[in-house]
Amino acid sequence: MTAQTPPTPPFRDPQLPLAKRIDDLLGRLTLDERIAFLHQFAPAVERLGIAAFRTGQEALHGVAWMGPATVFPQAVGLGATWNEDLVRRVGEAVSAEVRAMRARDDRVGLNVWAPTVNLLRHPLWGRGEEGYSEDPKLTSAIATAYTRGLRGDHPAYWRTAPVLKHWLAHNNETHRDTSSSSVRPRVLHEYDLRAFHETVRAGAVAGVMPAYNLVNGRPNHVSPYLREHLRTWTDEDLLVCSDAGAPSNLVDSEHYFGTHEEATAAALRAGVDSFTDHGTDSSKTVERVRGALARGLLTEDDIHRAVRRQLSVRFRLGEFDPGSGPHADIRDFDTPAHRALAEEAAEQAIVLLKNDDDLLPLPEDTRIAVVGLLADECKLDWYSGTLIHRTTPLEGLYERFGAERVTFAEGVDRIRLRTSAGTYLAVPEAVDASDEARGAEGALDPALLAGRTDLPPLTTDTTGTVLALVDWGDGVLTLRAPDGRYLSVADDGYVRASADQPGGWVVQETFRLERHESHGSRGPHDSHDSHEDGHLLRHMGTGLYVSVAADGVKVAEGNGEIFTLVVTERGEDCVARAASEADAVVVVAGNDPHINGRETQDRTTLRLPEHQERLLRAARAANPDTALVLTSSYPYAVDHEDLRAVLWTAHGGQAAGTALARVLAGGVSPAGRLPQTWYAADSDLPDLLDYDVIGSRQTYLYFEGTPLFPFGHGLSYAGFAYENLTHRVTGDEVKVTFTLTNTSGRTADEVPQLYLRAVNPSVPRPRRELAAHRRVTLAPGASTDLTFHLPLTAFAFWDVAHSRHRREPGAYELLVGASSEDIRLTTTIDLDGTPAVPRPVVELGLNAADFDDQRGTQIVDRTKTSGDAVTPVADGAGELLFHDCDFGDGVTEVTLEASGEGTVEFSLNGGPVLAVLNLSPTAGPYDYTTLSAGIAATGVHDVHLKLRGPLRLARVGFVRHEENRAVV
Incomplete structure (x- = not known):
């Protein structure tokens, strides 16, 4: 007899409706198999031919943590483009690279945890680099564009399945797993929920990730808002993935539940479908679910619902189709188009904050001094991939102006560290590194050095090694060997020059100098040869002090070695020399995204680190034609009165240097816009844990002071005229039209912005509120008529007296301009609505x-x-x-x-x-x-x-x- 081919099970039949396919597969899974699916790392079910699956692939601005990939600007930089079309194309490129990398490495997941839509309410939040804007309208517009790019255009199959982070009201790293955000109903509905709502409603979101914090006293991982709000916004099955370790936090740090069985059951019933806990070890999650079932805290239906939502995502990704769906063969990785897009995004993210007397763009024959700690850096952050290509500002200026016209002064302090015995710390040459750390020509690959234990540790000798010392603020230092390697501490406790850059979940390349009480009171910059100044050197990663032993320099318990700093060269002296010999100076300052402001660590001040302030003062004193380029993840409060030009860009990814040079040279007219308010001083800020943006007058919506630079601000090398503002109410929308004209002689982008304001509100309303925007490219002298369609719902607020959105009747201003404070056109409309009535x-x-x-x-x-x-x-x-x-x-x-x-x-x-x-x-x-x-x-x-x-x-x-x- 001829062997018959087993019939194809219904769940593998793409001709059947999705719901029937899911029902069929659910019916074939045993209870134990379903329980196992609840962990982030769902195991294979070999009897059904189902592969293992994991939720979670970081893809915030490129594929992260999986090796080389195209690196786009940080998320806050993408927000600064104010360009949904660009951001959608970035999402498309990222999702293509996810698919291409998945084809050669099955560790790469298709459920991507991106974007972050938490609003940038407070500029000291350590993860501000991950969000798009302080404004919910702009945030949702950029997030929607990115998720559409990640999802793809196929009507049924998704290239990747985006999960939004982090639900909800999450803007502090300080005590982030135990602090509670007090969010009054108006702030909840008008601010925090809004960014999520509009993005989910757009239809390209696979799910959300709850945040670590509590909201109104209740952990986000058991939030009723998942059921009461999130799941009512769409008919799709949304997948809720826990943040890493958060299910255990419900008991271990938050003490919200007495047992892990209770906590797991509560999270599952609230709507968490995938538990990210204990890494790849699913045994504890499985044990807790089984315990909850045994105690009657869960039912099989609770498990069934969660697994169904997971399977819905897997089906939409094509996993159970022949050939794994239409996207399985994508191989687009590091293509010329992706490289060009990374440069375009970096260019569009640059914001020109100030340009007195048109210092910029710089003429092509300008002799330029490019100085500063970030002048020859292309920094990554915690959610970056590994760079395949890179350009620094220095390299970009070399390429644009010629190396003969560009001089460089990094501005680091050069020091030696003298021990109490009179010897000096010395860095051995890394000549004995193992072969795998060497490239094709035998050169060390610095990226492979971090954490190595086969490199020789530091030692001491009579001359020592001159180290580059950088104070990044709050007394946090990095020390670098002459060949560029950073001093780092490996697991064995020895100090080695073994890192290309500071990085890692726990940064092992940062130190702090602490004055030893038995020595004098002068600081490390009080004398070029401060032999009287004794310091202990504390390693920040371990909290231990550096000591000198016979077998090398290490960190150990106890007081550690007493060091004297011998300053051989001050950074500001080098900067002053270079600046004085140039026609113009470009000071590149900012932050290292792994130091003093990142996940787990909030910033303490808006001020630049004192080291960088010194360099900026030295450059300004030596040359009045000084431009400051802030390359940072966050706003800063800088004294710019005597600076002729100031630019800001987030860390711009692999093409950052090329993009900056093109803008400085005038090849591109800058048109980025600030996605958040830049405040003038720390005193303008509310407490980090004050989430009441209305009551404490936060963000541009309510802030009544004078900002350093306002929301939406950004200058251009071109000029634009705004004219002919008209409006018309038709049906359930307001149609707003005006004319924009490029009055200059160069092609350039402009970002016209439309704001609205209630004239005589019965409750506190925003001073002005972004209603629409568009990034437009216009040739010299060209004009275009722009039309925005505002739904009448945009004029409503949350009426706490009646628990509903309500539009008040009365006058509303429509304001059109180049920023929230640069308003060019204004008109007033009268709208009907529901009058205020007393609370019943x-x-x-x-x-x-x-x-x-x-x-x-x-x-x-x-x-x-x-x-x-x-x-x-x-x-x-x-x-x-x-x-x-x-x-x-x-x-x-x-x-x-x-x-x-x-x-x-x-x-x-x-x-x-x-x-x-x-x-x-x-x-x-x-x-x-x-x-x-x-x-x-x-x-x-x-x-x-x-x-x-x-x-x-x-x-x-x-x-x-x-x-x-x-x-x-």
Whole structure:
């Protein structure tokens, strides 16, 4: 008999509807197999021919962590382009490289964890480099473009499956897994949810990743908002992937649950579908799920739902189709098109902040001094791939102006470190490195040196080695050998010159000099030969001090060696010499993305590090024609009054140097725009953990001070005229049209921006709010008519009195210009809407978190699964204000639902206290009781509540005059 081919199972039949295919595969999986799928590293199911699968491939601005790849500008740089078409093309290139790399390495995942849509609310946030903008409209526009590029255009099959990070209200690394963001309903709906909402609604998002922090007292990994908001925005099955280690944090650091079984069950029921925990070891997650099932904390249906969402993504990626779908054969990697796109993106990300007397562009015969710690650097960050190509600013200027016209001074301090025995630290030559660290011509490959233990450790001798010392701020130093290798500490504790750049999850290349108490008080820059200054050298990665032993220099427990810094050359002296001999100076300053501001570490100040301030002062003093180029992941507060030109670019990826040189030389007119406010001083900033952008007047939306440079700011080498603003309300939108003309003699881009403002709002509204923008290229003298279509929903705000979005009737300004502060055209429209009406507190009561204003309170979780309450902050006293509460014909009693212990004082319109309600201690924070007190009130009044003590107030109710019951 002829052997018959087994029938194709329905889940492998691409002609069947997706839902039926998923149902079929789910039905074939055993319960144990489904449970195993809940971990990030889902195992293969060989009996069904199903391969292993993992969620999570970092792809923020190129394929990360998987070796060489095209490196595009940092995400904040992509945000600075204000160009959705460009960012979509970057997403397409990144997804193509994911597919190409996947074809040769199955460790590369197709579920990409990108982009980051957390809003850049606070400029000191350590991960600001990962976001796009402080504005939700711009953030969602750029994020939507990137996800569309990552997803691809096929109607059914996705090139990659993007997951948005990090849900929700996540803007601090300090205590990031235990701090709670207090987010009032208006901020939640108008700000934090909005960036996610518009991107998810666009239809190219596979899922989200919850953030480490808590929101309103509840960890994001058990947030009811996943169910109440996220999953209502689309009919697609959204995959929710936990952040790394976050499921364990629910017990281990947050102490939110008593057992891991409870925590795992709560996260799964809340909507987490894939648990990223314990690396590749899935055993603990599997054990916890089984324990939760055994205790009745989970049902098989809970597991079924999560696995279904996972499988939906895998099917859309083509995994179960013949040939693995239409995208399986993509091999586009490091193509000429990708290289050109990286350069184009780097060019478009450059922002010209200042250009007095048209210092820029520089004439081609200019003699240029390019100076600064980043002048010959092409820095990567934690979410970068490995560079295949690279250009630094120095290399770009050499190429553009010729090496004979460009001089270079890095500006590092050159020092020797003298030991207490009178010898000096010495760096041995790396002549005995193993063969695998050498390239084709025998040269050391620095990228292979970090963490090596076969290189000789530092030693001491009578002359020592002159080291390059850079203070990156907050006293954090790097030390570099003459051949460019950074001093680093390997696992064995020895100090070696063995790193190409600072990097790694724990940076092993940073140190801190700490003055030894028995020596003098002068600092390392007080004398060229500061032999009286004794210092201990602490290694930041281990926290241990550097010591000198017979077998080499190492870090060890104890006080360590006492070193004296001998300064052989000051960086500012080199900078001054180079600057004085040039026609113009380009100072390249900024940050190293692995130091003082990155994941796990917030910044402490907006100021440039003092070392770089010294270099900038030296250049300005030596040559007035000085331009500052800030190459950084973040805004800085810089004194620019006597600087003729200032530019900013995020770390621009592999083509950063070429792009910068083209802009400085005028080959490209800069048209990047600031995606966030640049504040003038630290005193302009709220506390890092204050998430109330309305109450504390944060971001350009509410900030009432004078910024250093405003949101949307960016200059051009060209000039543009704005004319003929008109508007028309048609149906459910406002059509806004105006004319833009290039009045210069060069082709250039402009980014016209449309803002709106409520003229006489009944509640605090933004000073102005971005409604639309477009990046436009115009030839000399050319004009174009631009039209923006604004939905009437853009004019609404979240009405806390009625828990809904509401558009007020009245006047609204439409403002068109080149930035949020450079407004060229203005018109006013009158819109109808829903008038404000008093709060119907007798019928509905008051949710405590729905206040209009507050002082000294924070929002916390009402229960572990849902709802909000309000509690006083640490000092134990706070106030809540509710405007326009309608008591109708009269109430006789106020009731409170509260837990904890303390006192609530009730008054109207700021008048005398009408009732004092004392709460005796309850059994716990979630054990609520109802208190009541007699009052007499009719008509409409403002309600004031003073909260004292560690209580949680959930709701306020009232009893009508004719009734004898609370209305809640």
